[in-house]
Amino acid sequence: MTLDKQNAARIDQESLFHPFTSVADHLRDGPLVISEGSGVRVKDIRGQEYLDGMAGLWCVNLGYGRKEISDAIAAQSRKLSFFHAFNSMSTDVAIECADALLARAPVPMARVFFGVSGSDANETQLKLIWYYNNLLGRPRKKKIISRWNAYHGSGIATASLTGLPGMHTLFDLPLGPVLHLTAPHHYRQAPAGMTELQFSQHLAKELESVIEREGADTIAAFFAEPVMGAGGVIVPPATYFDRIQPILKKYEILFVVDEVICAFARTGNMFGAQTFNLQPDIMTLAKALSAGYQPISANLITNKLYEVLVAQSDKLGIFGHGYTYSAHPVPAAVALETLKIYEERDIVGKVRQVAPRMQAGIRSYADHPLIGDARGIGLIGAVELVRDKATKQSFDPKAGVAAYLVRRAQHHGAILRNMPGDNVAFCPPLIISEAEIDEMMGCFGKALDDTWAMVKERGLA
Ligand SMILES: Cc1ncc(COP(=O)(O)O)c(C=O)c1O
Numbered sequence: 001m002t003l004d005k006q007n008a009a010r011i012d013q014e015s016l017f018h019p020f021t022s023v024a025d026h027l028r029d030g031p032l033v034i035s036e037g038s039g040v041r042v043k044d045i046r047g048q049e050y051l052d053g054m055a056g057l058w059c060v061n062l063g064y065g066r067k068e069i070s071d072a073i074a075a076q077s078r079k080l081s082f083f084h085a086f087n088s089m090s091t092d093v094a095i096e097c098a099d100a101l102l103a104r105a106p107v108p109m110a111r112v113f114f115g116v117s118g119s120d121a122n123e124t125q126l127k128l129i130w131y132y133n134n135l136l137g138r139p140r141k142k143k144i145i146s147r148w149n150a151y152h153g154s155g156i157a158t159a160s161l162t163g164l165p166g167m168h169t170l171f172d173l174p175l176g177p178v179l180h181l182t183a184p185h186h187y188r189q190a191p192a193g194m195t196e197l198q199f200s201q202h203l204a205k206e207l208e209s210v211i212e213r214e215g216a217d218t219i220a221a222f223f224a225e226p227v228m229g230a231g232g233v234i235v236p237p238a239t240y241f242d243r244i245q246p247i248l249k250k251y252e253i254l255f256v257v258d259e260v261i262c263a264f265a266r267t268g269n270m271f272g273a274q275t276f277n278l279q280p281d282i283m284t285l286a287k288a289l290s291a292g293y294q295p296i297s298a299n300l301i302t303n304k305l306y307e308v309l310v311a312q313s314d315k316l317g318i319f320g321h322g323y324t325y326s327a328h329p330v331p332a333a334v335a336l337e338t339l340k341i342y343e344e345r346d347i348v349g350k351v352r353q354v355a356p357r358m359q360a361g362i363r364s365y366a367d368h369p370l371i372g373d374a375r376g377i378g379l380i381g382a383v384e385l386v387r388d389k390a391t392k393q394s395f396d397p398k399a400g401v402a403a404y405l406v407r408r409a410q411h412h413g414a415i416l417r418n419m420p421g422d423n424v425a426f427c428p429p430l431i432i433s434e435a436e437i438d439e440m441m442g443c444f445g446k447a448l449d450d451t452w453a454m455v456k457e458r459g460l461a
Pocket of ligand 1: 118122152153230260287
């Protein structure tokens, strides 16, 4: 079979089982088959170009087709295409990469454990936390606190941490030891009339009362994304983390900061932890660690955990965990090159320069009758579409209003992403220019007009 622009969609429908895709919709509508990318743009197999307003899946921070990175892949594949890190084996490039990450971490970190994806990295975090408490002789301290709307991955344990009911219901999840708290989503979750500051206080009280109800001796860790991504791009209310962190310290609960989307300049600092003044005990990195060019993730752990491993693991048993491709030399070489580019091109400075344009663009639609909320920080943002602005009433999810908007944006030349609750996300490559931001927002504006016309025509509002 030779694939061409005529048969690609059909062969996809007959062969590929897609993640997070409605099988019925896919068989009806078919795929968008992307076959090339350069800068902030991708091209489909028919030659149609799109501005990628989602950096792939929140990861292509440096844009497509960077020669320095493809050269790094080729050079490392020729030099050493694979070696592993089990049983004290190592590679020069994995060592360099771990050292480079420790040198750049937002708080002092002791060691780096490599994996392949954000999901497997968070799975590692969980096992590490349980192992740590077993080494410390605290077998009851195992429950994990997460939040509704969180996204921490799609494995059995990480989908349990994730706070999206659609990832639980048909999979018999969540697993027992996960507790979900209210999402720090002022627009949706704050009781009427409550300010951001009061809402943060309210959420801190909720945390403390759950700890007291369950017993601090049963709670091991609190997982949080600095800005929730896939759950709707939710920027926490002012002082939220300032109030949460002392409570975690007080009850000896580890703070796991999931930086899978926020790290590498997305929020206007190298790490989300810097934007929100966080002191993680453990951090999860993935996605933009390689700018999406190769699969790689990293768990950064502080000395607080590492010294317990040093003292106890010989006596009680090794950390029997890892993946064939943990510390794979090719993605490690890519991560090193990517870190170099972030710094040499001052990507943080670049984000700070253009982010106000995108944030103003998003908020310029706030008065539109379909937009309930418009929010974001740095080069990540979202709008929430509502049926009734005054009451914040949502559309029937079956109407697929945000999905329609995203299809129309694609028609007008920009790839955006709809998420549960009729949210539409913006997360472009960080190399985007102001003119390209205007172009992306223009495509969104046209799609919003089309959606408004559709909503009126079908009597949905
Ligand atoms: C915050 C966060 N954590 C974890 C993950 C899971 O990463 P992966 O899809 O690489 O398994 C994601 C993916 O979007 C994420 O956004």
